[in-house]
Amino acid sequence: MAHPEIITSLPKRATELRDLLVRWCNQNSGSASPAGLAAMLKLLQAEFGRLGPAEAVPLADTSAQALRVRVRPGAPLQILLSGHYDTVYDADHPFQTCTQLSPEKLRGPGTSDMKGGLVVMLAALQAFEKTPQAARLGYEILLGPDEETGSQGTAPLLEEAAKRHRFALVFEPARANGDLVKSRKGTGIFTLTCHGRAAHAGRAPEAGRNAILALCDILPRVEALTRELPGVMVNIGSVRGGGAANIVPDFAEAVVNARVTHAGDDAKFLKRLHEICAPWHAREGYRLEIGGGFNRGPKVETPAETALFQEWRKGARELGVDFDWQHVGGGSDGNILSAAGLPNLDGLGCVGDHLHSPEEYCHLPSLTQRAQIAALFLHRVAAGEIALPGR
Numbered sequence: 558m559a560h561p562e563i564i565t566s567l568p569k570r571a572t573e574l575r576d577l578l579v580r581w582c583n584q585n586s587g588s589a590s591p592a593g594l595a596a597m598l599k600l601l602q603a604e605f606g607r608l609g610p611a612e613a614v615p616l617a618d619t620s621a622q623a624l625r626v627r628v629r630p631g632a633p634l635q636i637l638l639s640g641h642y643d644t645v646y647d648a649d650h651p652f653q654t655c656t657q658l659s660p661e662k663l664r665g666p667g668t669s670d671m672k673g674g675l676v677v678m679l680a681a682l683q684a685f686e687k688t689p690q691a692a693r694l695g696y697e698i699l700l701g702p703d704e705e706t707g708s709q710g711t712a713p714l715l716e717e718a719a720k721r722h723r724f725a726l727v728f729e730p731a732r733a734n735g736d737l738v739k740s741r742k743g744t745g746i747f748t749l750t751c752h753g754r755a756a757h758a759g760r761a762p763e764a765g766r767n768a769i770l771a772l773c774d775i776l777p778r779v780e781a782l783t784r785e786l787p788g789v790m791v792n793i794g795s796v797r798g799g800g801a802a803n804i805v806p807d808f809a810e811a812v813v814n815a816r817v818t819h820a821g822d823d824a825k826f827l828k829r830l831h832e833i834c835a836p837w838h839a840r841e842g843y844r845l846e847i848g849g850g851f852n853r854g855p856k857v858e859t860p861a862e863t864a865l866f867q868e869w870r871k872g873a874r875e876l877g878v879d880f881d882w883q884h885v886g887g888g889s890d891g892n893i894l895s896a897a898g899l900p901n902l903d904g905l906g907c908v909g910d911h912l913h914s915p916e917e918y919c920h921l922p923s924l925t926q927r928a929q930i931a932a933l934f935l936h937r938v939a940a941g942e943i944a945l946p947g948r
Contacts, residue, residue, distance in 0.1 A: 674906025
């Protein structure tokens, strides 16, 4: 089957797209780095602004801004393209620059998660804009600066955008074997704070209530919920407390990450969390506080997404690429869009691995490969060759 030449010729841009990815990844944009996020936003505005007006959108309770680009908002069919430009590597992290390990492998901060996905998105849209039916399709690009910390600021923008689009494409990284993402766990972050009673460790230790020891009893029980509750994952991320060694500590705090697979798993987890903490809270001299909550519900496969995936995979096979899709543990903005009722395909970005580590890398040939697949899909949607499912 013949495809538009502008799409089949995308591999000729391989060096250009690699160089763009290196420039973007060498610019720090850690979620907690305001200066880096601002600099990265300007880089993105320069590139995505060639497609349409690139608007910096303020978010609540932060100086960071999202990037929004709307192209042909009056077209009869509208879709959303989602991504984020923050990374987990803040300005003081030692992993700050890219290294090309081989002709096919680029190691660097954000190469896969998800500046590589942003390169794929941009290249796909640049090619699509030169296809004959492009004018029939309108789209919105929404790139957030806070996905790695839960998208609290970007979530309202995503929920609003979900109302005006038929479906969404999320350019988070593909799996290391090339698979897309079928479903995701919901995610939550909780703070367990224990207040005890300070006392002199030598003169009157019995008058104290050791907050650290209380958490030392509680946390293994919380972590055990991974094995007790099917579909639930728990990680104890950090612990702090106490002070001088000669004082019975009256304060201790732990941050807990919880992930759930099915609707209702969040309620089961919360019930058990409270049950575990309740006996210590009831003890004389102790007080337990549970803060935080779930910021993303599970992303569950829907019939509409299955239909979209089949069409995406069909185009990929015509281009000589094959893959499946799978359930993954990490959350994304796809979870938020699903909760808002918008079908979405996730994991459409580049292929890579070792996310959130100094070994993160992008498989460079996947930049043009995945851009080709996305551009072909958009071309067929615009041409009316794909029967789109209802929402």
